[in-house]
Amino acid sequence: MKNLQTYSHLIKQEAKRSGFESCGISKADFLEKEASNLENWLKNGFHGKMNYMENYFDKRLDPRLLLDDAKSVISLSYNYFPKELQNNDTYKIAKYAYGEDYHHIIKGKLKELTFFIENLIGQVNGRAFVDSAPVLERAWAEKSGVGWRGKNSLLLQKNKGSFFFLAELILDVELAYDNPFKADHCGTCTKCIDACPTNAILPNNTIDGSKCISYFTIELKDEIPTSMKRKFEDWMFGCDICQDVCPWNRFSKPHSEEKFKPHPDLFSMSKNDWQEITEEVFQIIFKKSAVKRTKFAGLVRNISFLKD
Known part of the structure; x- marks a missing residue:
């Protein structure tokens, strides 16, 4: 029997062969540090009207409640940085949504990786x-050293x-675990x-989700508050501002x-x-x-909010 x-x-x-850029593994146990952070985040109402964030509090913190006898969490990243970008003088969508829905694509790759693991280890x-x-x-991902x-x-x-997108495989087998990523390479940068x-970006690596452009243009089903007028900088679906200004993203390479x-017509739309x-x-x-x-009605709502 091969060792862990x-x-x-x-x-x-195998993960890299499948297209994942990074892969780290950690022990499946209770995320103690995250418990108080999540509780405070919800108490402060930073989830806005995303009421689903209040559900499954314990499961969010303990993968053993998601899978019986869970022992390992494999964390993976998958690049989505595009080769070509929308013009500056148009309404914009977040880069992750340029092409097909990533959920289906990455889920398929995770199934293939699980099949590989079963062939390698057994049941x-x-x-x-x-x-x-x-x-x-x-x-x-942080705990797995990614x-x-x-x-x-x-x-x-x-x-x-x-x-890049993040994905996880929770397994009921022990593996060799990576060390958590503890260094913070942001330093004094506040870009x-x-x-x-x-x-929307608060101290201590926290986002007030109820103020985020992505929240307003995707999650919020009600009318967008007029207090946000002329603050969206032409983003009609999602937002990449905090990523676009990040110095580390100068290393991003096209996927x-x-x-x-994207559909060819995306870049020609004024x-x-x-x-x-x-x-x-x-x-189309x-x-x-x-x-x-x-949905179509939601995008029309967002565009109307931007043009008024």
């Missing part, structure tokens, strides 16, 4: 997560920046805090995922084109995109 170090090495090797019970379940993905959390609360890597037009490429968008055009440009989360 060998298993972990082979899993990381394994596991659950795969891609930003759609009560898992504190950045905490696990990177550190910046002042904008996003996970950062020295040689890659922050334009993300200074650039946020809605003052090689064919399915993340502000006027967006203001006159029809549901038919919406369905965003056929399999995460932008569909906000």
Whole structure:
């Protein structure tokens, strides 16, 4: 029987072969440090009207409540930085939503990785997560040595920046565990805090989600408060401001995922084109995109808010 170090090495090797840029492994146990942080974040109302964040409090902190006899958490990152960007003089969407919805693409890769692990080790019970379940993905990535959390609360890597998705595999087998990432390479830099037009970035790597442009343009189903007028800097779905100004993102390299490429018409749309968008055009440009989360009516609402 191979030792745990060998298993972990082979899993990381396979993860990279599958397209994941980074892979770290940590022991599945209670996230003690995160418990008070999450409790305070919710008490302060930083989740706004995202009431689902109040659910499954215990499961968010303990993967053993998500999978019986969980022993290991594999944390992975997947690059989405695009080769080409939208023009500056148009309404913008976050780069992660340029192409097809990442949930489906990465979930498929996690299934393949689980199959590889079963062939390597034998019978394994596991659950795969891609930003759609009560898992504190950045905490696990940090604990698994993948990177550190910046002042904008996003996970950062020295040689890659922050334009990547995070995903997890929770397994009921022991593996060799990586050391947590403890260094903070943001130093005294406050570029993300200074650039946020809605003052959503607070001290101590905390985001007031109820003030974030992404919250208003994606999560909020009500009318956008008039107090936010002229603060969105032309973002109609999501926001990349705090990432665009981050010095570490000068190391971002274009992804090689064919399915993340946008519909050709995305880059030719002017502000006027967006203001006159029809549901038919919406369905064509965003056929399999995460932008569909906000639905046609939601995107129209956002565009109207920007143009008034």
